[in-house]
Amino acid sequence: MVEALAARRAVMFVAELCVFRVIIEGDCSRVIAALKGFGRCRTLFGHIIDESKRIGGTLRSCLFQHVRHEGNRLAHCLAKKAVLSADTNVWVEYLPEDVEDVFHSDLP
Structure with a gap:
């Protein structure tokens, strides 16, 4: 659900x-x-x-x-970050610095 x-x-x-x-x-x-x-x-x-x-x-x-779950690492990383944050954050044109490495590792 x-x-x-x-x-x-x-x-x-x-x-x-x-x-x-x-x-x-x-x-x-x-x-x-x-x-x-x-x-x-x-x-x-x-x-x-x-x-x-x-x-x-x-x-x-x-x-x-x-x-596959392995191909969704960035989404999981951002979801964890959102759970730990009290604010509602939306990243449209940039990524938080602490998840950039995950993003780059997901690129082909």
Whole structure:
């Protein structure tokens, strides 16, 4: 359920930023499969999936892609940083210095 909520928040966030082409990556194959599926989602978290797909449908291009846990190191690093912070931080044009090494190690 947490992964579905995170995907919905990601789609809402890019819509708020007026980003019209986006790829949402996640390491939970069940959630990504549900987001890529056709029709209504019949899982316990189906209403969240359906809302995410509806919001994604308002964008020019919204793709959902599964990545292995190892390929998602930067997201996990940023999530840990967010949990430890009392503030809501958004990094749009730069990364915090303490996660730049993780970013560069994820590049092909």
